[in-house]
Amino acid sequence: MKSKTILLLALLITFGAEAVERTDGPAEVVASFHRALESGNAEAALGHLAPDVVIYETGGVEASRDEYASHHLHSDMKFLRSVETTIVDQTSGIDGEHAWILTRTETSGTFGKKTIDLTGTETMLLRKSPEGWKIIHIHWSSRSRSADH
Numbered sequence: 793m794k795s796k797t798i799l800l801l802a803l804l805i806t807f808g809a810e811a812v813e814r815t816d817g818p819a820e821v822v823a824s825f826h827r828a829l830e831s832g833n834a835e836a837a838l839g840h841l842a843p844d845v846v847i848y849e850t851g852g853v854e855a856s857r858d859e860y861a862s863h864h865l866h867s868d869m870k871f872l873r874s875v876e877t878t879i880v881d882q883t884s885g886i887d888g889e890h891a892w893i894l895t896r897t898e899t900s901g902t903f904g905k906k907t908i909d910l911t912g913t914e915t916m917l918l919r920k921s922p923e924g925w926k927i928i929h930i931h932w933s934s935r936s937r938s939a940d941h
Contacts, residue, residue: 816924816925817886817891817925818884818886818891818892818893818916818918818925819882819884819893821840821918821924821925821926821927822840822893822895822916822918822927824836824840825837825840825841825927826872828840829868829869829872830869830872830873831873832869832870832873834861834865834866834869837865837869838857838860838861838865840926840927841857841860841926841927842857842919842921842926842927842928843856843857843858844856844857844928845857845860845926845927845928845929845930846928846929846930847860847864847929847930847931847932848929848930848931848932849864849930849931849932849933850932850933871903874901874902874903874904874908875899875900875901875902875903875908876899876900876901877897877898877899877912878897878898878899879895879896879897880896880897880898880911881895881896882894882895882896889919889920890917890918890919890920891917891918891919891920891925892915892916892917892918893914893915893916893918894913894914894915894916895913895914895915895916896911896912896913896914897910897911897912897913897914898910898911898912898937899911899912899934909936909937909938910934910935910936910937911934911935911936911937911939912932912933912934912935913931913932913933913934914930914931914932914933915929915930915931916929916930917929917930
């Protein structure tokens with residue numbers, strides 16, 4: 793029993809820092825941001841955004857966290873609660889204090905009276921801050937899946 797405890801402690805010491813980074817890393821921040829939007833938790837979603845976040849969507853721009861909160865945040869949450877989104881592909885990287893998450897998705901369902909069947913792309917850029925990783929840029933783009941055929 794004592795040898796198992798020592799082995800477990802050695803593993804925790806060796807891999808502990810990596811485990812913390814994985815759960816608090818850029819990919820987890822992006823996943824947590826999406827979960828917050830999907831569950832309608834505006835406070836949690838906004839907590840993942842840097843104050844100076846810039847969001848591009850459908851040719852428009854929101855130039856801060858406050859602007860997003862007062863414009864599209866609530867409609868984005870309502871939309872995401874009405875549809876199902878599946879990640880098709882996701883890649884990421886980190887370079888020092890900056891990271892990126894590139895995601896392709898498929899979204900389907902009904903929003904209002906409209907049938908939704910979209911393929912989407914998302915680019916998230918993050919910056920490491922004293923509070924952890926924060927999203928500094930989002931670019932969302934989508935189109936009808938029938939346009940892909």
